[in-house]
Amino acid sequence: MRTVLVTGASRGIGRAIAHELGTDSHILVGSTSEEAAAKVVESLPSAEPFVADLKDPKALARAVEGVDKLDAVVHSAGVLERTSVAEASWQQWSSSFELNVFAIAELTRLVLPKLRATTGTVVTINSGSGLHSGAGQAIYAGTKFALRAFTDALRAEEKGAIRVTSVHPGRVDTDMQRQLRASEGIAAEDYDGHRWARPESIARAVRLALDMPADACVDSVRVNPSGL
Numbered sequence: 001m002r003t004v005l006v007t008g009a010s011r012g013i014g015r016a017i018a019h020e021l022g023t024d025s026h027i028l029v030g031s032t033s034e035e036a037a038a039k040v041v042e043s044l045p046s047a048e049p050f051v052a053d054l055k056d057p058k059a060l061a062r063a064v065e066g067v068d069k070l071d072a073v074v075h076s077a078g079v080l081e082r083t084s085v086a087e088a089s090w091q092q093w094s095s096s097f098e099l100n101v102f103a104i105a106e107l108t109r110l111v112l113p114k115l116r117a118t119t120g121t122v123v124t125i126n127s128g129s130g131l132h133s134g135a136g137q138a139i140y141a142g143t144k145f146a147l148r149a150f151t152d153a154l155r156a157e158e159k160g161a162i163r164v165t166s167v168h169p170g171r172v173d174t175d176m177q178r179q180l181r182a183s184e185g186i187a188a189e190d191y192d193g194h195r196w197a198r199p200e201s202i203a204r205a206v207r208l209a210l211d212m213p214a215d216a217c218v219d220s221v222r223v224n225p226s227g228l
């Protein structure tokens with residue numbers, strides 16, 4: 001059975017990916033919280049927790065020590081920071097880059113030997129904001145542009161050894177979307193989640209990448225709300 005590590009699997013897109021892949025894979029359920037990870041583990045046929053604050057390199061290294069075989073890692077954990085360049089603090093910049101970029105680079109580096117051993121796959125949950133930026137998006141889009149640079153480099157460096165897929169969702173109905181809509185002035189009671197793609201649909205794109213025959217790689221895929 002394929003073993004897949006999914007970060008940010010406690011909620012939102014990551015949890016939907018864990019459920020989608022969990023039908024035929026052993027899932028390492030990534031979360032900062034033992035309780036949240038345990039809840040998802042219990043809901044899956046074959047799973048175990050992978051608990052670490054990904055911004056803590058020591059905790060990350062400890063968690064990876066417990067990983068034996070690995071066929072894929074799906075980097076879904078991420079944070080949204082929405083502020084203008086004029087108001088952005090050093091702490092806001094560094095905190096976002098630590099989780100959305102540095103942690104992904106470090107976790108990938110740590111598991112790379114295991115992925116090479118299985119001719120495995122790295123999937124990053126990037127964003128439409130990894131392709132275009134705008135007002136209020138310097139930090140978040142900045143991290144996602146950097147993530148795209150990372151995946152393009154990794155794919156070229158590891159060609160023939162592993163596959164690398166960058167998934168670019170548009171708006172998805174998760175806690176992060178609630179946070180985004182609040183920052184756009186939408187009151188909590190007026191939240192319009194039905195307008196956005198469902199986390200399960202993003203998970204389908206991840207399955208496409210992992211189930212692709214060995215001769216081909218899904219380099220990148222965009223998944224946007226259809227409006228239907």
Ligand SMILES: NC(=O)c1ccc[n+]([C@@H]2O[C@H](COP(=O)([O-])OP(=O)(O)OC[C@H]3O[C@@H](n4cnc5c(N)ncnc54)[C@H](OP(=O)(O)O)[C@@H]3O)[C@@H](O)[C@H]2O)c1
Binds near residue numbers: 008168
């Ligand atoms: N929602 C959207 O509209 C949208 C659109 C495009 C791209 N994306 C991207 O999709 C990914 C998932 O987003 P989402 O909407 O599912 O977000 P979400 O519902 O806010 O969930 C965020 C996840 O990240 C984890 N996380 C946060 N800080 C962490 C840390 N320091 N260490 C380990 N895990 C941490 C959380 O784990 P805990 O529960 O343990 O805190 C949680 O599982 C992100 O990379 C996001 O940028 C989202």
